[in-house]
Amino acid sequence: MAIQHPSSAPSAPASSRPYPMAGPGYGKRSAPDQQPRRADDFMLLPLRERNIAGFIDQLPDGAAMDVKGLAKQLPLYGQQAVGSALKALSVAGYLRRVRCLVTGEGGQVRWVFRTFWSRTARDNEWWGALMAAEVQRTAVPEPVAVVTPVAPAAAPVVPEQRAQEREPVVGGHSPAYAALAQLGRVDARLALSAADCAVLEPLAAEWFTRGVDADYLVRALVAGLPAGVGSPVGLVRRRLTDKIPPQAPTAPVPPAPGTPVRRVMMECTKCGVPGRAEALPDGLCRACREPGQGAPEVPVELPAERDVRTYVAELRGLLKAP
Known part of the structure; x- marks a missing residue:
């Protein structure tokens, strides 16, 4: 059966139940300063990326954005296709994966994982500025060290x-x-x-x-x-x-007074490796940016914002639907 190409951004598939939401602090986050929705949103993207972008764009903030969850809601595409599409959308400037350090109940500190989404394609410089603003917003000027008392007779906990x-x-x-x-x-x-x-x-x-x-x-x-x-x-x-992580220190070393604590880090859209925004151009780490055997080479840098539409048009020729 031939697939009809709609003239506007595709809508989310009808469902008898609402789209699953992520846990508190996780999921989709809408980036600021987006343009209003238009009929030709994402139309320069290949069909697969256009369909998935239109679906994500209509999800509410806090919706689950993991590959497995998205694939369940998109019957035309499997997990591998969704993962490849998210990588392409990251390169095109529509999304970035971010991990944020938050303090929960009882003062417990943990990392949560979010996907910032922009209906308007942005370049690396814009995303870097957004991450810098998030870091500044969540920075703690003078963190207070939390000391857990231990009874003198208690044996050390290994x-x-x-x-x-x-x-x-x-x-x-x-x-x-x-x-x-x-x-x-x-x-x-x-x-x-x-x-x-x-x-x-x-x-x-x-x-x-x-x-x-x-x-x-x-x-x-x-x-x-x-x-x-x-x-x-x-x-x-x-x-x-x-890939074993480094040994965690036995006791946290508090930073010098006045030193901001980084509580926001970008992570690779494909493999999840964390890093600063400048180390993850296009939202990808170096290993994931390197083209595989027979795969088209994707430029590391995005053009200026005014050239994003031209860049996306060129990207269509580099991506292949499954």
Whole structure:
């Protein structure tokens, strides 16, 4: 059946239930100073990117923006196609992935992940200025160190004990084993057997001793997977070794008085690696900007804002729908 090309930006598909919202602090965030919606929004993009951009544009702030969730709402496209489209929309200047440090109930500090969306395509300089404004807005001039009293007779708590207190054993398995078992449900390319999980469990357990949780571990292992995975256990073993985070310090070192604390960081749209805006042109890290075998090379720098429409028109020839 031929696909009809609408003359205006596509609307969100009809649904009997509202689009799923992300957890508090997560999800879509509308960028400031956007132009009003017009009939020709996104019309210079390829069909796949145009459809997905039109769908995202109509989502409310706070809507879930993970690849898996978007793919469930877009029956024409799978997770790989949605991920590729988000990367293209990032290059075209429509979105940036950002992680923000927030303080929750009880003073607990955690990172939340947001997707800033602009209906108006922006260049790297504009996105960098937005991130600088967010950093300034959330900066803490003189952070107050929080001291947790410890009874003199209490034995010192080692990192392994902290990990166990934070992630209790579930169903007779350790948190490391449970996280590995979950990989195949998040992405079938990393489906592991029970024996594989048992072999890799010590490597995954080391991540928990460094202050991360199961969600962080799973995100790190499934990010940026190749199209085909011949040996899931081999790939996971290599990633557990190569991507292990640094050892968390035993005690936080407070910055000097008057030093602002960075609470906002951009992250690569494709793989989630965090960094400053200037280190992630087009919203991509260096590894994800490098063209793969047979893939078209994407320019690192965007043109000035007045040339964005011309740039997007040229981008159409570089992208291929699945």
